[in-house]
Amino acid sequence: MTGQEQRTGGYTENIVVAETDLTLIGRFRDEPAPLLPILHAFHNRDGFIGSEAIEAIAKELRIPLADLYGTVTFYHHFARAEGGLQRPRVCTGPVCRQRGALEIVESLEGAEEMPCAGRCDDPVPLLIGHETFVVSAPLHTLQRRISSPLPVPNPGGREECVFAEIRAPERDSLDGYRRSGGYDALTQAVQGQSPTDVIDVLKESKLAGRGGAGFPTGMKWQFVREAPGEPKSIVCNADEGEPGCFKDRALMDHDPFAVIEGMTLAGYATGADRGFLYLRYEYPETNTRLEEAISAAEEAGLLGENILGSGFTFRLYLRRGAGAYICGEEGSLLNSLEGKHPFPRNRPPFPTTHGFENLPTAVNNVETLCAVPQILRRGAEWYQKLGLGDHAGTKLISLSGDVQRPGNYEVPFGLPLRTLLHDWAGGPLPGRSFQAASMAGLSGGFLASEALESVTLDEPSIRGAGSMLGAGGVIVFDDSRDIVDAARQAMAFFAHESCGKCFPCRIGTQRLLERLSGGGPGELDAWRREISDIGDVLELSACGLGVAAGFVSDSLLRNFPEQVEAFRG
């Protein structure tokens, strides 16, 4: 901007937008949630997002220029410098660090670090443009990696729900999906069940949110159904930014139609006629698969207008994030979709009444949505009984780190963690023993080895041990690891991802990072007091990210006092 332009408030009026730019913008401007796909279109075409692109988009979408500039800088995968899209970005998340990610960064010219890319069950990944590569040591040759590991059959012989059909032949094609029971649930619903019937089955099944917060799904859908205002929306939360979580990626890669069918059923049950699938940036191959699957479903009359001849309409829009863990938090996600600065929203009101564009919206995790068709096919009672004891249903656990067989496992709620770690995943590496595991990805902080032997995989048990199950990521650290350094890395993640809205998290995560990196008072007690005082105010944070950061530092002080003393000694 030269200052000569005419401005009405922050809106840019008389910039001349090039014809080619208008075409790019025109592809999406009449769709709902147009900003992200338009930004990606420029990012892809130019290899970065230049100032002219921001000016053109601001003008055409009528977004204040300063605001759009700020919003673009919020997302760490949008390159602002020429050539940025092609820079290699190596995953240096907690598990990839265990596997030499830093050496890879050093060995590759111009490489940058990126937070966990959701491939902790695969060799260290790196992104160049929109392609995922893995590096094979010691030659440092890059290999394209299109697919991701298919979950192994349940080693405990336990009956599964979301993984029940995932290994069926050609499950990822529409034909294969239909051959293995796919779209039975939707057909049955639109032909013979009322929306409230569907909601009743879900309520009875006790299915609850698998994205971390555990809100009962049937009740959420009922709230949306009963909320005034139209159009209503379904949002599939596929942001999966939590380090050590890669279950949603497995579902979308190998069972993409299950997510789509789940969303369509959500639309039918709630009365929503549009859906958004918000996919994290780091899954470009998954993005392609989902695009293909959505087109196939549309062509087969399973998405769009008059689905299965029933008169029910549901349109699905795929939206790709751009690198921001906080965009998995539902308020932030909705702001991101709407093209706003992606801060979390104050609650209440909740998305069920004031979601996308302030209209009723059901935000659900991928795993939650994938469970829905199975539950409707097999019945509420079947699902409930999959859990052990009083617990209903199953949970996907992404297990990674220092275990023999990392990967995604579907466990019944209530399964002893010990059974998963030792019997299913083969226990520690030869000659090693477990020292700690982080729960809920990193958000639950670290449990010490004794707790790993005693907790069961359900929220009450893990909460009782001072942690949480959350989205179900478990990262194992054996006795060769420096647990203080693991906590420092975790804090570096939270500080990097703090959105900057609220004071305790914005300042607290930075101060904790400095202290876990060796800073702060020299005297151990004063150092500890600063950390625990920050932990106390982190509980006041405006969203779960800040609260989680406090779990990390508090669990370090509480469960690993000797390691802490050795670090400060």
Next chain:
Amino acid sequence: MAAVQHVSIREFGWLCSPSLSGEVSQPQLQQIMASVNQSQQQPKITLDGEQMEFSPGETVYEVATRAGKTVPTLCYDPRLEAFGSCRLCVVEVAGQRTPVASCTTQAEDGMEVTTASAKVEGLRRTLLELVASENREVAVDALRGVASQELGTLVEQYDAGCGRFAGAQSGASRPDDPNPFILRDYDLCISCYRCVRVCAEQEGDYAISIANRGFATQITVEFGGHLQDSACTFCGQCVQTCPTGALADKKALRFAGDGTLNGGS
């Protein structure tokens, strides 16, 4: 630079705008109480042991303020939509494990609220110590702006300036910005975004915004430029709401202080 011509008019508006304090005068309070008493159906909350009636839609903070309680805030400005970011206004609500931000919590019938328990006061002190730790200084010249003493006063009141939590500083000042009206001394910024919100919500100018995330957030105009090249009309609303003096009235400082970034304090 057509915008600059508006300045004198806008500055006049700046002087005339309503009180910032959010406090209600005694006659006003009596008036409110009278209207409240007229209706017997009014829902009530218990505030520090005393019953307070409220109108549906009022926040706990609003009710508490009306009752004469002083709940500390930094991100709050009564003219703006409650934002809920400083967390200083937290209060204890019976049945809730953690204190809640009173500015974004609606009062509900039967709620039992404690506004200043020892626990909450301790948390507020820690928060203020954290805020003080990110800035070059907290005590600034009152000429910087009408709200500029808010942070310094609270830090003093809570004895939060004793240097705990020392570490990196946030925000980078813009001594390079040549505009003659607004000092952009972001070394003192605490990212409350009152300036950004007042510019959008009150002025409709949308001239300033937030770049980056977390501790790296920075108040900015597009492309990190200067105010005069942006949509800024120099209305001064941002200076008026800034609780730290990070935004300051250059003219006031020029006449009364030395007008440099570090001066006048």
